[in-house]
Amino acid sequence: MSSLAEAYSWINLRYLLQGLLVTIEVSVISIILSFILGSILGIIRYIRFPFVSAIVGFIIDLIRNLPLLLLLFFTYFGLPQVGIKMDPLTAAIAAMTVFESAMIAEIVRSGIQAVDLGQMEGARSVGMTYWQGLRVIVLPQAMKKMIPPLVSQFISLIKDTSLATIIVLPELLYRAQIIYGQNTRYMVPMFIALAVMYFVVCYALSLVASGLERRTN
């Protein structure tokens, strides 16, 4: 029992919580960047510009079908070979943003496609331009359909930040490993702490999402 108290000493807990802060920082920045980039890519893919949309679509498909871990390795260990060097934080954010943008682009595209075609036709027939129809009529309706898949994507993004431990980003999992590396008796308490912290953050987000969903309906 005393080892449990030692494992959860304030020094260790503070060290872990700082890691949680890094995890949240990386997640929030990546979520914001990939939401912006993903929406633009998704709209490009939906509108079907000749050539551009096909190429964008293919690149999105390539990235979506690769493991995020591979992109992380490539960004941090592969790119320096061609002269692009990044610190762990930047590399993690860059890799996650590229990967998540591709995932979000797909969510945005299918969200827009799920809106009934009659909506756009109606908007055009009352005199709106294509862009006005898209912005004022179609996108707000698509947004409602996109919320649940977007939130589960964000949750998986938060969980995926744990992969960045391999490029020595001092996030939650990395710090837990450091603590139980000093004393193996801390191993079980650290894994419990990890599980609880990740669970609380992710579950809280999913609760907020279902609340949001209920309000928009």
Add this chain to the structure above:
Amino acid sequence: MINVFTQHWQELLVGFGNTLLCSVIALFFSLIIGSTFAIFEVLPYKLLHIIGRIYIEVFRNIPLLVIGMFFYIVVPQFIVTLDGFTAGTIGLTLYTSSFIAETVRAGIQAVDDGQMEGARANGLTFMQAMWHIILPQAFRYVIPPLGNQFINLVKNSSVLAFVAGFDLMYQGDTIASTTFDTFNTYIVVGILYLIITLPLSYYMRYLEKKLA
């Protein structure tokens, strides 16, 4: 890039095989576990419902890496020694089963209520109706999302690299760190992953369109 492949094709092939193997094993067991918990959730028993909910929420909200490392690092200390491949595959199975449970539950609930009522009115028990009437229909709804889960599974299997699971990612990492040709090695590894995931992903999109 060609060099990486011609010089290290044996290691890469072993990794490719292991990635496929652990994905298929994990898919098989997570289908069984996931469907069981999905049925728990639609059964009219409060206790089973709560157990199912807890299982799904716990494994959905904890990173796969943490689950995998738990089986690789913690479990051997107290219970039984596991090699990296086994530990990783167990982690993958538990993690994926929670997503599959959600998918299957949505499929079951998408089947019209009248089907169950009709089956019960004809004298079938709840379990008979579930097995003969509801599940076969639900299966049709869940094929495209299950295919996507399998794609995720293949991608997620890369965490075996953390626990020395000798999968594609692990082998690629080993090659990269011995030859120092990181850039090209990771591109080759990426192409090998795409060989599995890209055709599947296009096929699932085609199926979704066809079934919709």
